[in-house]
Structures are given as C-alpha cells and as structure tokens.
Amino acid sequence: MISAGIGRLHPVFVHLPIGILLFAALLFFASKKQRFANMSLAVAPALAIGSFFSILSCITGYLLSISDAYNEDIIFKHQWLGIATAITSVVCYFVYQKKQGLFGIFITLLTTLIMVTGHYGGSLTHGADYLTASFNKSTSDTKKVIANIDEAVVYTDIIEPILATKCYSCHGESKQKGKLRLDLPNYILQGGEEGKVLTPYQPGSSEIINRLLLPTSNEEHMPPKEKPQLTKDEVDLLHWWIESGANFTAAVKNTKQTAAIKGLLASFSNGAGGDGDGDGANETASILPTKNASPIAADLLAQLNKEGIVVVPVVSGSNYVRANLIGVENVSAQTFQLLSKISDQLLQLTASFTAVKDEHLLALSNCKQLKQLELNGTTITNKGLASLAALENLESLSITQTKVTADGIGNVSALKKLKKVYLYGTSFTNAAVAGLKQKMPGLLIDTGGYKLPVLATDTTEAKAPEVKTN
Amino acid sequence: MTQKELHNQRLVREAQKVVMQQHTRRHFIKESAMGLGALALGNLLGGCSTGSNNVFDATNPLAPKAAPFLGKAKSVIYLHMAGAPSQLEMFSYKPELAKLDGQDCPPSLLNGKKFAFIRGVPKMLGPQASFNRYGESGIWVSENLPHLSTVIDDVAVLQAVTTDQFNHAPAQLLMHTGTPRLGRPSMGSWVTYGLGTENKNLPGFVVLTSGGNNPDAGKSVWGSGFLPSVYQGVQCRSEGDPVLFIKDPAGMDRDIRKASIDAINKVNEESYTEYQDPETLSRISQYELAYKMQISVPGVMDISTEPEYIHEMYGTKPGESCFANNVLLARKLVEKGVRFVQLFDWGWDTHGDSAGNAVDIGLKNKCRKIDRPITALLQDLKQRGLLDETLVVWGSEFGRTPMQENRDGKTMPFKGRDHHGEAFSMWMAGGGIKGGTTYGETDEIGYNIVSGKVETFDVQATILNQLGFDHEKFTYESQGRNFRLTDLSGKVIHDIIA
Numbered sequence: 001m002i003s004a005g006i007g008r009l010h011p012v013f014v015h016l017p018i019g020i021l022l023f024a025a026l027l028f029f030a031s032k033k034q035r036f037a038n039m040s041l042a043v044a045p046a047l048a049i050g051s052f053f054s055i056l057s058c059i060t061g062y063l064l065s066i067s068d069a070y071n072e073d074i075i076f077k078h079q080w081l082g083i084a085t086a087i088t089s090v091v092c093y094f095v096y097q098k099k100q101g102l103f104g105i106f107i108t109l110l111t112t113l114i115m116v117t118g119h120y121g122g123s124l125t126h127g128a129d130y131l132t133a134s135f136n137k138s139t140s141d142t143k144k145v146i147a148n149i150d151e152a153v154v155y156t157d158i159i160e161p162i163l164a165t166k167c168y169s170c171h172g173e174s175k176q177k178g179k180l181r182l183d184l185p186n187y188i189l190q191g192g193e194e195g196k197v198l199t200p201y202q203p204g205s206s207e208i209i210n211r212l213l214l215p216t217s218n219e220e221h222m223p224p225k226e227k228p229q230l231t232k233d234e235v236d237l238l239h240w241w242i243e244s245g246a247n248f249t250a251a252v253k254n255t256k257q258t259a260a261i262k263g264l265l266a267s268f269s270n271g272a273g274g275d276g277d278g279d280g281a282n283e284t285a286s287i288l289p290t291k292n293a294s295p296i297a298a299d300l301l302a303q304l305n306k307e308g309i310v311v312v313p314v315v316s317g318s319n320y321v322r323a324n325l326i327g328v329e330n331v332s333a334q335t336f337q338l339l340s341k342i343s344d345q346l347l348q349l350t351a352s353f354t355a356v357k358d359e360h361l362l363a364l365s366n367c368k369q370l371k372q373l374e375l376n377g378t379t380i381t382n383k384g385l386a387s388l389a390a391l392e393n394l395e396s397l398s399i400t401q402t403k404v405t406a407d408g409i410g411n412v413s414a415l416k417k418l419k420k421v422y423l424y425g426t427s428f429t430n431a432a433v434a435g436l437k438q439k440m441p442g443l444l445i446d447t448g449g450y451k452l453p454v455l456a457t458d459t460t461e462a463k464a465p466e467v468k469t470n
Numbered sequence: 471m472t473q474k475e476l477h478n479q480r481l482v483r484e485a486q487k488v489v490m491q492q493h494t495r496r497h498f499i500k501e502s503a504m505g506l507g508a509l510a511l512g513n514l515l516g517g518c519s520t521g522s523n524n525v526f527d528a529t530n531p532l533a534p535k536a537a538p539f540l541g542k543a544k545s546v547i548y549l550h551m552a553g554a555p556s557q558l559e560m561f562s563y564k565p566e567l568a569k570l571d572g573q574d575c576p577p578s579l580l581n582g583k584k585f586a587f588i589r590g591v592p593k594m595l596g597p598q599a600s601f602n603r604y605g606e607s608g609i610w611v612s613e614n615l616p617h618l619s620t621v622i623d624d625v626a627v628l629q630a631v632t633t634d635q636f637n638h639a640p641a642q643l644l645m646h647t648g649t650p651r652l653g654r655p656s657m658g659s660w661v662t663y664g665l666g667t668e669n670k671n672l673p674g675f676v677v678l679t680s681g682g683n684n685p686d687a688g689k690s691v692w693g694s695g696f697l698p699s700v701y702q703g704v705q706c707r708s709e710g711d712p713v714l715f716i717k718d719p720a721g722m723d724r725d726i727r728k729a730s731i732d733a734i735n736k737v738n739e740e741s742y743t744e745y746q747d748p749e750t751l752s753r754i755s756q757y758e759l760a761y762k763m764q765i766s767v768p769g770v771m772d773i774s775t776e777p778e779y780i781h782e783m784y785g786t787k788p789g790e791s792c793f794a795n796n797v798l799l800a801r802k803l804v805e806k807g808v809r810f811v812q813l814f815d816w817g818w819d820t821h822g823d824s825a826g827n828a829v830d831i832g833l834k835n836k837c838r839k840i841d842r843p844i845t846a847l848l849q850d851l852k853q854r855g856l857l858d859e860t861l862v863v864w865g866s867e868f869g870r871t872p873m874q875e876n877r878d879g880k881t882m883p884f885k886g887r888d889h890h891g892e893a894f895s896m897w898m899a900g901g902g903i904k905g906g907t908t909y910g911e912t913d914e915i916g917y918n919i920v921s922g923k924v925e926t927f928d929v930q931a932t933i934l935n936q937l938g939f940d941h942e943k944f945t946y947e948s949q950g951r952n953f954r955l956t957d958l959s960g961k962v963i964h965d966i967i968a
Contacts, residue, residue, distance in 0.1 A: 232964065287540070288540065310534055310668045310670075312534045312535065312536050312668070313536035314536065314540065315536055315537060315538070315539060315540040315938065316535075316536040316537060316538045316539075317536075318536070324534075324668045324669075324807065326668060326669045326806065326807050327668075327669065327670050327671070350668075350807075352805070353805075353806070374855065376805075376854060376855070396855065396858075398854065398855035400853065400854050400855065420855065420858075422853065422854060422855035424853035424854060446852065446853055446855065447853075448852075448853025448854070449779075449853065450783070450846075450849035450850070450852070450853060451782075451783065452617050452620075452783055452842060452845055452846060452849070455616055455617075457616065457834075457838050458785060458838060458842055460838075461835050461838075462830075462831045462832075462834040462835050462838075463825070463831065464825035464828070464831050464884070
C-alpha cells in the first residue's frame with residue numbers, strides 16, 4: 001500500500017529532472033559563446049540537482065510499475081532507459097567536474113536518453129498512439145456512418161468503437177488499470193482485479209454500467225472525470241448491448257430494440273443525431289430526410305427574399321428549408337410558382353393569415369418533400385384541400401379557421417403519411433371526422449373547440465374572514 | 471478696430487471652435503499620420519460584431535436563422551410569476567407538513583440558514599390548500615388550480631428547482647440572464663440573437679407585464695446586456711396604445727412620417743459609412759421596424775377582434791390591463807411569428823403582511839387570475855397545431871418556506887411564507903416536452919431537495935435545447951471572452967423531453 005502510494009509520486013518527481021537536465025545541456029552549449037560564458041558556472045549544480053531527482057524518479061517509477069498493470073514491453077523499455085538516464089546524468093556530473101573534453105558527447109547522449117525515455121513514459125500514460133492520434137482522425141471518432149445498420153454487428157460496429165475511444169487508453173494493450181483490459185472479448189469477460197465487469201442480460205448488476213452512471217464527482221466513476229466522458233447515447237447503447245446478452249457476434253437485426261434504441265441506431269445510418277457531446281440538442285431523430293438536398297441557387301434565394309418569402313434552413317448546415325409567407329405583401333400565383341422551384345428543399349411551409357387562394361395550392365403538388373403545412377386563418381376551401389393530395393410526405397396539416405367543410409375533410413385521407421391534422425374553426429361535422437378516423441386510425445385529428453367550465457371561483461374573490469372586534 | 475472687423479474676427483473664432491468641436495477623437499485617430507490608430511479602431515469595432523458561432527449581420531440583425539440542431543420548439547412563451555408563488559399551495563403536495571402545522575420549527579432547519587424576513591424560531595405552516603391527483607399521469611395539483619389540473623397531462627412539472635438567491639431582483643436576474651448581477655443578456659435576447667424572427671414587421675422579443683408593477687429586477691430582466699441592443703425585449707402594454715406614441719400625432723400623416731424616417735436613416739447611413747459602428751445599423755433597422763410596427767402592432771395587439779368563444783375561454787376583458795389579456799396576446803404574437811414572448815405577473819410575494827399577501831387569501835385570488843387563461847392558452851395552442859412548436863414555461867424566481875413568516879420575530883396578521891430558494895416548482899409544456907411527467911422530489915415538508923435537482927441554468931439549458939441550441943456552444947464574445955447564457959453550468963433535463 002505504502003509503496004504504491006509513493007509510486008504515485010512518480011509523475012511529480014519525473015518532470016523536474018527532465019527540465020533541469022535539459023536546462024543544464026542548454027547552459028553548457030550556450031556558455032560556449034563568449035557572451036554567455038559565465039553560464040558555465042550553473043551547469044554543475046543543475047546536473048547535481050537533476051541527477052538526484054532522476055534517481056528519485058527511478059525509485060518511484062519502479063514502485064509504480066509493480067503496483068499497477070502496464071504493457072510489459074513498454075514498461076521494460078521505459079524502466080531501463082530511465083535507469084540509464086539516471087546513471088548517465090551522474091556520470092555527466094563527474095565528467096564535467098573533471099573538465100574532460102568528452103562532456104559534449106555525454107550531455108548529448110543524456111539529452112537523447114531523456115527524450116526517448118520520456119516518449120515511452122508518455123505512451124504508458126496516454127496510450128501508445130497518443131502522439132499520432134491527431135493525424136489519424138478516424139480513430140477518435142466513436143461513431144462511423146454505417147450504411148446498413150440492420151446487418152451491422154452490434155459489438156464490432158457499435159460497441160467496440162465506443163470502448164476504443166473512451167476506455168482503451170487505460171484498459172487496453174499498453175495499460176491495464178485495475179488489471180482490466182477491454183480491447184478483446186475474452187479480456188472483457190475476464191474482468192479486472194475487482195472481478196467481473198459485466199453480467200450478460202443484467203446491465204443493472206454490471207460494474208461497467210454502474211461505474212459509468214455514478215456521478216462524475218464519485219471517485220469510482222469511469223472514465224475519470226478529467227478524461228473524455230461517454231455521451232448519454234453511448235451509455236444507452238452499452239446498456240442495450242449488455243441487456244441483450246453482451247453477444248460479440250450478433251447482428252443488429254437479431255437484437256431486440258426499444259423505440260429509443262431504434263432512434264439511436266437510425267442516427268448511425270444517416271450520420272445525424274447524437275451530437276457526440278453529451279449535453280446538446282440531440283433529438284434530431286428527425287424530420288430530416290436521410291439524403292440531403294441540393295442547395296438552393298443564390299439567385300433563386302434572392303428572388304424568394306425579394307418576394308418577401310422567409311426561407312430558413314430547418315437546421316444549420318442542411319439544405320432543407322422551411323418557408324414562411326407572413327412577410328409577403330401580396331400572396332399571388334407568382335409566390336407559389338417561386339415556392340415550387342424549391343420543391344426539392346421545402347420541408348415546412350407556413351402560409352397562415354395570408355391571402356393564399358385555392359388555385360395557388362396546386363403549385364405545391366410537386367413539393368414531394370413537404371412534411372408540415374400550416375394554412376390557418378386563410379380562405380382556402382375544399383377545392384384547395386383536394387389539390388394537396390399529391391403531397392405524399394405530408395405529416396402535419398393545419399387548416400384551422402378556414403372555409404374547409406365536412407365534405408372536404410375526407411380528402412385528407414389521400415395524404416398517406418399524415419400523422420396530425422388540425423381542424424379547429426372549420427365547418428367539419430362529427431360524422432366526417434369519424435369517417436376520416438375510420439380510414440386513418442393512426443391519425444391525430446384535433447377539432448379544437450375546447451371549453452373550460454365556468455367555475456364560481458373564476459369570478460369571485462377569496463376574502464379575509466371577518467375579524468371580531470370586542 | 472472697427473465694429474465690423476471685430477464682428478468678423480468673432481465669426482472666424484466661432485467657426486474655428488465649431489471645427490474643433492467636430493474634430494473628435496475618432497477623427498484624430500483616423501487622420502493621424504501613423505494610421506495605426508485607425509487600424510486598432512477598426513479591430514475594436516469589428517470585435518463588436520463577431521459572435522463565435524453566430525455572425526451578427528448588422529444590416530438585418532433580426533433575419534431568421536437556422537438553429538445548430540433540429541429543435542422541437544420554434545417559439546417560447548415564458549410566464550413568470552414575479553414575487554415567488556408558494557409551491558406548497560400549488561404543485562408541491564406535502565401531507566406531512568399539515569401534521570406539523572403550528573409547531574415550532576426544529577433547529578435543524580434553521581441552523582446556518584439565512585432568511586429574508588424570518589427571525590428567531592418560526593412556526594411550521596401546513597398547506598393552505600387541498601390537493602388531488604389529476605389526469606392519467608396522476609400528478610398532484612392543488613384546488614387553487616382547478617382548470618390547469620384538467621390539462622396536467624400536457625405539463626412536465628419540475629418539483630425541485632433551486633436558486634442561490636433569496637431576494638427578488640437578483641433571483642429574477644439569475645433566472646433570466648444567468649447571473650444575479652446586472653449586465654448580461656436575457657434569455658429572450660439570446661434566443662432572438664440566435665434565431666432572429668420570421669415576421670419582419672414585429673419585434674422578435676416582446677415583453678408584457680401585469681399585476682400593477684414591473685418585476686423587481688426592472689427592465690434589465692429583458693435587457694440585451696452586451697448583445698447588440700436590437701435584441702432587447704420590446705415591452706408592450708395591454709391597455710391603451712400597445713406601444714406608447716405608436717399613433718402618428720395629429721397633423722402628421724403617414725407619408726410625412728415615412729419621409730422623416732427616410733431622412734433620419736439617410737443621415738444615419740452617412741454616419742455609418744464614416745464610423746462603421748454596427749450600432750448605427752441597429753438604429754436604422756429599429757427606425758424601419760418602428761415604422762412597420764405602427765401598422766402591424768395595433769392589429770396584432772388588438773384582442774377585441776377575437777371571437778367571443780376565445781374571450782370566454784381565456785376570461786379576457788378587452789380594454790383592461792390584466793394577465794389574461796396578456797396571455798391571449800402571447801398566443802396572437804406567437805401565431806404571427808414572434809420568437810419569444812415574456813410575461814411577468816407581479817404580486818405573488820405572499821409574506822402574510824396583508825390579506826392580499828396571505829397564502830390562504832391573496833394567493834388564491836392570484837391563482838384564480840392565472841389558472842383559466844393559462845389553461846386556455848395550452849388548449850388554444852393545441853387546437854391551432856401550435857403547441858408542438860411552442861414551448862410554454864411557467865415559473866418564478868424562487869419558492870416559499872414551509873414555515874410561517876414571523877417578520878422581526880413577531881406574529882404576522884395573516885398566514886404567509888418567507889422567500890425560499892432551496893426548492894420550488896416550475897413547469898414546462900409543449901415544444902417537445904414530455905407531458906404528464908414530474909421531475910425531482912423534495913423532502914416531506916418541501917424544504918430541501920431529495921432528488922432531481924434543477925438549477926436555474928438547467929432550466930435555461932433545456933429551453934435552449936428545445937429551440938435547437940447546445941447551451942455550451944451558444945456563445946457571444948464580449949470583453950475578450952466568450953459568454954454563455956448558462957455561464958459555466960447547466961445540464962439539459964433529458965427526463966422531461968419527449
């Protein structure tokens with residue numbers, strides 16, 4: 001216990017001799033110039049201090065190496081190079097004292113040793129690929145785009161990349177904190193010094209999940225709070241994998257999925273969703289079609305803006321747009337002709353409270369992507385509603401306070417993907433609504449007209465009880 | 471020297487003086503031989519307009535912009551009950567507290583605590599309203615909110631909101647600007663800065679107040695802080711002219727008004743070409759907006775054109791200044807594309823110093839004034855297909871103590887409660903919020919949080935999240951560093967998101 005504690009001081013001691021010995025080398029080479037000649041006085045003390053601490057580093061380093069599991073190959077190199085460095089620094093000190101001409105060679109050797117040893121030390125703490133990771137971006141992305149998510153293997157395509165980016169640096173080939181390795185199936189099942197880390201089908205009693213879910217302030221929380229954390233999505237996926245038996249070969253399609261997991265999985269195939277930063281707006285599982293549209297030409301955009309049509313991307317970086325006609329002074333056939341030119345990009349259209357007429361709506365029929373259409377408070381009638389039949393992707397339609405009547409409402413059933421329709425303030429009949437409901441059982445039909453009961457308390461005031469005066 | 475010579479001399483001196491007055495520091499720097507000053511100045515001014523992830527377009531600062539993520543909500547109606555309503559008579563059901571009614575408060579609740587008014591040992595005060603479970607979700611709601619309880623399945627109640635401020639003004643600032651001190655932009659300003667507004671004829675951020683007073687923190691709670699001033703809230707009145715002086719004065723017709731605004735803007739444009747100050751452009755666009763608002767605002771702010779059915783539903787009385795009217799206005803504004811509507815209703819500070827401030831009398835009346843309109847708002851948004859994309863937030867700056875207030879150690883004439891920041895209730899609805907949920911739990915007397923703690927920053931983070939922002943990345947550079955609404959904290963409350 002004590003030796004392990006002392007061993008942990010290694011990082012504290014090790015950086016000082018590195019600095020001081022390199023500084024000694026710098027002083028020595030600088031002092032060769034006439035201007036800095038007096039710096040040579042400092043070389044010997046620097047070497048002495050450096051040597052002392054490099055010996056201390058060797059001792060603490062050895063204690064650390066026996067207290068925890070590290071990659072044996074790297075630890076071997078680091079240990080012996082470290083000892084060589086310490087010896088060389090002591091030798092340098094005596095060589096310098098005797099003013100021998102060989103000092104230049106020794107100090108160069110020492111500098112080289114420090115660098116090489118340091119590199120292996122770094123590989124131990126940060127992982128062997130730490131230095132090159134930034135050139136090798138793909139390894140730091142947890143999430144790759146998977147073309148066919150159903151065929152993908154849960155472990156290799158989804159779980160392993162998470163472990164690789166967030167766990168391997170301490171529980172991998174080069175370092176095994178707590179004697180735990182997570183880089184190969186047999187090691188994962190084997191567990192670490194505190195026992196098994198996962199129990200198939202029982203995420204609740206799997207240590208790996210418990211550690212992830214502990215508050216970051218807890219010492220036992222993994223990854224340690226200063227390291228990159230798993231996102232909520234990643235934890236959910238791990239949880240799902242263990243719950244389904246922690247199988248290393250099963251495909252996604254053979255693994256039971258909840259709605260939430262389906263959403264997460266869907267985000268793999270379109271590359272969207274799960275912003276990867278944990279706490280952001282990650283609910284993008286989403287109205288966006290999987291394929292991005294081509295951008296709207298700048299001159300067309302200028303024309304739309306000139307007409308007063310507000311066109312905004314539905315989300316930053318997407319070419320899909322929502323349009324609002326609220327700023328158009330005179331809504332006309334031309335307005336809708338312009339809109340039909342962005343039919344590939346138009347996802348949402350708000351034309352509420354405008355002078356839109358039935359005949360205008362025909363121009364929308366090629367807007368196959370349109371998912372949401374709001375025509376509240378306009379004078380459109382059944383005729384206009386009928387001309388929307390071609391909007392095969394429409395999911396939400398608001399036609400409140402329009403001239404649509406009971407006869408027209410049946411037309412809504414032509415919109416196969418429709419999920420919600422708002423009819424408040426139209427002259428619908430209950431029979432027409434029931435008919436529509438029968439044709440489209442999954443459709444949410446809101447006819448509005450909600451009434452609040454009039455309660456006595458709405459208009460009366462509570463009063464203080466009469467105070468009796470004597 | 472003749473009189474004429476003297477006069478000429480005086481004229482010359484006067485002219486020189488005028489030239490010198492006009493020769494400002496900026497001219498000096500601009501004209502200085504080095505040119506270095508001008509360079510530095512250009513950088514300084516340029517610095518005003520660079521947001522880190524959201525470039526401020528000074529020529530059209532309110533142009534609609536896409537959010538970085540696909541948000542569920544497009545607009546926000548924030549209902550703030552200024553003064554801090556008692557959670558214990560509205561959403562926080564504490565039967566155990568009733569048993570302790572009238573007993574001395576145990577020292578364990580008082581040690582080390584600081585209260586606004588409670589001194590010495592106060593008595594515990596049981597809930598002054600009865601509770602029942604409502605809706606499929608079975609959420610407890612008090613008898614003070616008989617209407618809201620019918621739509622509780624649309625609402626997500628946060629039972630354990632907390633703040634570290636126990637005075638109204640700083641607590642309101644903390645809730646709306648992310649700091650208890652002055653000078654930061656309010657939530658509505660951040661949102662309009664980030665998203666702009668789709669209706670160019672109306673402001674993007676409108677503020678409506680009721681209850682007879684502005685909130686204690688004053689207009690800073692809807693200020694724009696270091697954001698360009700065009701993003702500050704525009705306060706409208708629900709009685710008389712919605713905006714003061716919106717009508718042209720007698721004898722000034724629309725054409726003359728237009729001509730004068732054009733002339734002013736021309737001067738401003740010249741001044742912009744000379745100094746490149748983006749605030750000048752803000753000013754120009756504000757003049758233009760004001761001119762357009764003269765037409766658009768009286769229309770949208772006139773609730774008398776609403777059908778009788780709607781007035782019945784909201785309990786509105788056109789011509790009066792009241793919370794119900796403001797709520798109806800909020801719906802109208804959101805329907806017309808206004809991004810953020812902020813309501814403040816004053817008069818919830820139930821200390822028990824008068825009948826109007828008693829939790830069993832005044833609070834009931836306040837509840838009656840908001841219960842019907844708020845319920846109507848949720849229903850009305852729903853029937854128009856707007857609830858899915860409109861986030862409705864109800865809350866306050868803090869809550870109230872389970873102890874009866876004993877100001878200066880004396881017994882109060884009425885039943886009241888002191889300020890309590892440790893735990894209070896808020897709710898959200900619409901805009902992608904999971905209705906019929908409660909989040910967070912307080913102890914059996916509603917004094918401390920047991921689980922599901924929500925800080926003011928978490929509320930802000932969640933609101934921004936619903937609009938499509940990652941609150942950690944939504945920043946604005948000011949005074950050499952990037953600022954966020956949520957400062958250095960904030961966690962999205964995923965549990966209440968649908």
